Amino acid sequence: MFDDIAENIPEQSIQLHGVNITIKRLDLVHPAISGNKFFKLKYNFLEAKSLGYLGVLSFGGAFSNHIAATAFASHQFGFKSIGIIRGEELAHQSLNHTLFTAQQFGMQLEFISREHYRLKDSADFLAQLKEKYPDYYIIPEGGTNDLAIQGCKEILTESNKANFDLICCAVGTGGTISGLIESSANHQNVLGFSALKGDFLTKDVQQLTHKCNWKITDEFCCGGYAKTTPELLQFMQNFEHEFSTPLEQVYTAKMLFGLSQMIQRQEIKSSTRILAIHTGGLQGRLKTE
Ligand SMILES: *Cc1c(COP(=O)(O)O)cnc(C)c1O
Numbered sequence: 001m002f003d004d005i006a007e008n009i010p011e012q013s014i015q016l017h018g019v020n021i022t023i024k025r026l027d028l029v030h031p032a033i034s035g036n037k038f039f040k041l042k043y044n045f046l047e048a049k050s051l052g053y054l055g056v057l058s059f060g061g062a063f064s065n066h067i068a069a070t071a072f073a074s075h076q077f078g079f080k081s082i083g084i085i086r087g088e089e090l091a092h093q094s095l096n097h098t099l100f101t102a103q104q105f106g107m108q109l110e111f112i113s114r115e116h117y118r119l120k121d122s123a124d125f126l127a128q129l130k131e132k133y134p135d136y137y138i139i140p141e142g143g144t145n146d147l148a149i150q151g152c153k154e155i156l157t158e159s160n161k162a163n164f165d166l167i168c169c170a171v172g173t174g175g176t177i178s179g180l181i182e183s184s185a186n187h188q189n190v191l192g193f194s195a196l197k198g199d200f201l202t203k204d205v206q207q208l209t210h211k212c213n214w215k216i217t218d219e220f221c222c223g224g225y226a227k228t229t230p231e232l233l234q235f236m237q238n239f240e241h242e243f244s245t246p247l248e249q250v251y252t253a254k255m256l257f258g259l260s261q262m263i264q265r266q267e268i269k270s271s272t273r274i275l276a277i278h279t280g281g282l283q284g285r286l287k288t289e
Pocket residue numbers: 034036065066142144170171172173174175176177251252279280281282
């Protein structure tokens with residue numbers, strides 16, 4: 001299922017404040033699953049299979065695009081899947097859209113308390129999980145690891161590397177942008193728009209790449225993860241209407257909102273050849289109409 005995702009991803013040309021932007025539509029890789037997640041999962045799944053695992057296990061919150069993508073990809077790949085979900089209380093409620101979809105794709109959901117969830121990267125907790133689920137290959141929350149970055153290096157085509165000066169994307173855990181940075185050409189810059197508040201992602205990505213042609217800003221995170229402002233929602237609605245391109249409020253709308261603001265403030269030269277990566281995430285979309 002991972003064979004030909006990188007080929008033939010559609011690109012769309014738009015203008016924001018008179019500046020041309022090419023949008024690489026990873027959202028069109030699948031109607032509901034974030035396109036970047038396929039790239040992140042590809043080499044993890046191949047590794048898991050070659051090591052003889054029968055399934056994958058990963059972690060996420062109730063609205064996690066990564067959980068939805070892992071469930072779907074497992075289903076397609078012929079893997080079993082387990083999702084460790086943050087929030088014990090959710091076990092007693094009806095499933096939201098994301099979790100319902102994951103379950104439909106055969107994912108076994110296990111709900112744990114927020115305190116317990118915080119330990120998800122600790123050696124002890126991982127050792128316990130390995131003992132309980134020996135047939136499952138463990139992928140970290142958000143799916144970011146070295147193999148995810150290897151997969152995200154395949155997002156940019158040779159023509160993307162030759163024909164653009166600036167590559168923009170939304171940042172959650174930093175895996176996608178690290179792959180873009182690693183594969184970018186020397187003349188290119190990569191600009192990440194953080195979906196979360198704080199500068200920790202810059203430090204995280206510094207650990208994931210040795211290159212320096214990049215920057216991450218949290219200026220357009222609108223207060224933090226999954227938070228919105230009236231301006232963001234207004235921008236999203238106008239954008240969707242004008243370009244017939246669906247966005248979602250957690251990642252892609254913030255990236256394009258930020259890009260639009262920076263162009264308007266002339267922080268980006270109007271002659272810059274911009275490639276913006278639409279990472280998808282539409283399964284978690286808030287309807288603006
Ligand atoms: C997961 C996700 C991201 C962030 O990707 P990272 O590799 O975690 O930085 C961006 N956009 C969408 C739509 C996503 O689902």
